[in-house]
Amino acid sequence: MRFILAFILALFIFIPAVSAAEPLRIVIDNPNIEPMPFATPAFQAETPAANDYAARISRVVADDLVGTGLFREISQDAYISTVSSFASPIQYADWRAINAQALITGAVSVDAGGRLVVKFRLYDVFSGAEMGEGLQFVGSTDAWRRMAHKVADAVYERITGESGYFDSRVVFVSETGPKDNRAKRLAIMDYDGANIQYLTDSSSIVLAPRFSPTGDRVLYTGYETGFPQVYLLDVANVGRRALQLPEGTMSFAPRFAPDGQTVVFSLTTGGNTDIYRLNLNSGALARLTNSPAIETAPSFSPDGSQIVFESDRSGTQQLYIMSANGGEPRRISFGTGRYGTPVWSPRGDLIAFTKQAGGRFHIGVMNVDGNRERLLTASFLDEGPTWSPNGRVIKFTRETQGAGGAPSLYSVDISGRNLRRIRTDNAASDPSWGPLQP
Template identity: 75%
Template sequence: MMKMLLTCLAFVMAVSAVQAEPLRIELDSPNIEPLPFAAPAFIAESAGADQYARDLAAVVSSDLQGSGLFRAISQDAFISQITSFDSPVQYADWKAINAQALITGAVTTTGDGQIVVKFRLFDVFSEDQMGEGLQFVGSTNGWRRMAHKVADAVYSRITGEGGYFDSRVVYVSETGPKNARLKRLGIMDYDGANQQFLTDAQAIVLAPRFSPNGDRVIYTSYESGFPKIYVLDVASVGRRVLQDQPGTMSFAPRFAPNGQDVVFSLTTGSNTDIYKLNLDSGQRTQLTTSPAIETAPSYSPDGTQIVFESDRSGTQQLYVMSAGGGEATRISFGQGRYGTPVWSPRGDLIAFTKQNRGRFHIGVMRTDGSGERLLTASFLDEGPTWSPNGRVIMFTRETAGSGGSSTLYSVDISGRNLKAVQAQASDPSWSPLLK
């Protein structure tokens, strides 16, 4: 027994002698230098797989580099080429170009329209493979999702947290002039690829939100002439209107984490309050009763609390109440007004829109309102949505003037890596990681 233990120890020491530093990105560190990696074209292991081999590596690179945490090394710099998925890695050649991580892959297409993707991740300076190799099988038209899954695995192994690349975003596509804008629901991969429309542009649609498992979308539509809430099945694109009282208007819906309850705003007369509806039983519960405007409710991930905005103090501010309603605690106290709060999927932060001195910001604060940080500033930023891992926020940025238009942007919760994702689009909602 003792002898075996010693052997193990010797092995560990041998490894650590090679290892300069563990390959790791600490997401909470204040300064992150993008980690250089190499992702050579995957190996095409069957005839007809060449294009996939190149495209897969390109999407993996694009995902990782797009996160702002990694930097892809140009293929022109490569000394070694990967010629076979199973041949030994020439670590010295990758060290020489400072590739700290190396991603290798192989792809096979089968006669029946299937594709098999394998990959390995190497810690170059430790001269070791990181984690097991993985294999994904699916239909060829899902090849981008497989690339996203590879990138998610790499992200996860190096950061120690879940990824967010294999996900989708539902949003509102916007075309036409500002005073007669055509709006329709669109859905796309998180990076803007594979756009499809879910509704036509006959009626104004607003603020779609995914169900907790991504199978449904809840949104507001004017198809009856009045704002009402609809639930749309993503696979069939079938939709149904939520029951409501005649003469009322409803909007700002969002699912509870249980997928059965939805919260939303309902306007009767001049007053807007927050209600909950159980989709199965049809039972409706009024959660706020103040004569002020109460809207934009969002559940905590454990389903026990709801954050929302109210102007009961005179201006829009953020409040937290129990999921059953009742007494609410104000959590926003800074300058300006706060709206559209959204609870992070990790439960630790609340993202919001802030208006102050004629500028709009996307910001985050802890759930008790402390630690407020503004991540963006522009003429008009609004409507944050969280990536599945709670590390990135997507939102709408609108430009000023008669030619003003909306674009989806994303930004890290650190405020880094601000970038445009999709033009002529608004009201994004990020799905959970796909299964």
């Protein structure tokens, strides 16, 4: 967080290899997807100081890829070839023999300035050719995990044709203490749960942080004054301020617009909750809904022109879409049960939501017009979806039942596959997945 990172991308000399074989490709939408087997020999340490990092970096690269559910790592025990140097030619037959479709090699060094240099190459084993160009990342040694994530993102992008999500962070609420007096702190971590840092103390309740589009700021709901209010926090220096809102109101459920300057949230006056929009620069406040029902959980479309939100104006919680300037909304959810916390996907094609039906909670997705509802999860309490930067994965909160019940963070593919718990030291809730870092 605090380290300044300047990644320098350098292209190696690239000699295109001619091949007639099918290019290595994972089509993520394929419903019968088989994880692609790959091999990652431990990256070579090219300088003594790199010894501490090389094997750890290749381990993170492999974990990133396996964690997608799209790749399967071949055990190093099965390797026939050893890769003695980054420059040595690849013995494709040895990798074909163990059915490695993709091979990732890498080398790590620490340069004279103490900076970590990570190089990698990706090979399409069955085509007998390098896939794309070798890439090199340079950064501080503190940032070794980020450089590993960048390698994995590049591999993912070359093989799936879609951008990755490994070099990204998640802001969430870390929870300790008993269920009836939970202490909550804002925390930030790498997408995989590593490098947790705390942004607030636990002296007052904090809820539902939301990243800005560039990940430099966070909106959240805090009880510092004793009353719920929306706060804006600067991630770099942890400075925070309450949004300037009318005296005596309560505010919560904030979210940024794609422009990073406009925010929407719920504001409650006289017991009635409606959606408002605030310009952070001018302080101009506009009311976007005006009904005696509960309107909350607004989320912008990626182009900023529309807002999806939940309302119980029909008698139960349902999802609606309105113009970013307010006006008459159209209802998009019509199934049985209650629908809340809609979040527009970064690709613009889907709305993720929380659904309550039959005494269970689900995370689901539907098309923007409300068609093709698919429930991805089911449990005692699942809620609060957040999208990966590429719109392929959803993280959410799953809370267990009973007096000792506690929340944890989970992720699931939009196909409903690859449900995983994200390991955190403490109980954790309300994830907000930030952008891919530059």
